[in-house]
Amino acid sequence: MKKVAIIGAGPAGIEAASILANQQVEVLLFEKSLNTLSNMLDKAYLFPDFSPANDLVDKLNKKLLHQQITLFTGTEITDVKKDGKEWKVIDAKGMSYIVSAVLLTSGYSVFDAKRKEELGYGIYNGVITSIDLEKMIKYNQIENSMGDKPKRIVFLQCVGSRDEKSGNNYCSKICCVTAVKQAIEVKKLLPDTDVYIFYMDLRMWGQSFEEMYRESQEKYDVSYVRGRISEAASTFDKKIQIKAEDTLLGVPLKMTTDLLVLMVGMEASCGTKTLAETLHIKGEYGFAKSLNCHLQDNETTQQGLFIAGSCKRPMGINETLADARSASVIIMDYINAMQENDK
């Protein structure tokens, strides 16, 4: 039997499903939500090439039209058990499926910005998250709380990341470049809007990220301030006043802004946390843990249980796709070895 269960139909789940299916493996792809790729549906453009997110969504969904793949949407997997050499995957309705291997691609969820009460999300209308801004960019409706075009937009990095108070000491990695990308998009739509980005460090780790940062300064006049905003408050005219230190000058700084955009970090999704716990592969911060991060990054302590994508740690989309492809190779090896042994 060549049958694999994949839990989570995000970019990682779909990419792995498609590659395994092309190798004549029967794939059962389970998705808790009613839609595949639910984290990607409101994205406007992808970094670093500004390609429309819809294009990638369409291309990935097209890969699912394969006779070897069965997609179960609205199906939450509640338990996964080792059953002899095989695995038993059980959904919320009690249906169980027997497979040779399981791939966990249950992904991330975004940090709930309300947990940083001092930044005013959910209290003042002018405070939004990077997810909200992405939607505004996608539908070309960048407006402040009064429904006007904003004259100034301030981004704040590391909301829920690199922050002991949020319980997350790690860096979410993609927010730095996302802010640069969104700042450029704002400037393209509203050239007269002042854009400021408050950062602790700017981590331009990927190919052409640094060039994008440089372009944002040179071509789009985006201003960068090194310093973390300590608090936000509303002014009488419904603007947001922020306080920070310009740490390069060693001087406190304040300004009012029409929109304050909180760059929210990535956390292990609820499904990732629960399944990692059930399967005894729970790593730091609720993410799933691989055997080791160099040579066995898709394998776990459980034989036949594999992991890929942002259920392991914060990852960008291109990295997630590459990780799913690498998991597929390891899973093929595992299934083939299993069949050899059975002969």
Added chain:
Amino acid sequence: MSNFGFNISNTRVISMDECNMGNVERLHLEVPSFKRCISCGACSATCSAHQFTDFNIRKLHNLYRRGQYAGLQEELKACMLCGKCTLVCPRGVNLRSMIINMRKILYEANKR
């Protein structure tokens, strides 16, 4: 009035809403590379004046772009225009030209 030995401290806070950014825009036009600075401090590290005095071109650049011009004109006189800062800058900021133009812009602004 009696002097009780108390006074009111002026705030050190930079209020970006009250800053006059006109001089910054003028400098952008004269020296477009000005915008590319990432405050690495290589310019200050190589600066001969910085080795012996408080002259810190990285900091002066930061003050200028936040609209804090007070005292800058005087401080900029410490620069000997040797141009080593321009040679080391990783972002290709034309610092020498930036300093000359800052002096020019501030001179004209203060003359008014």
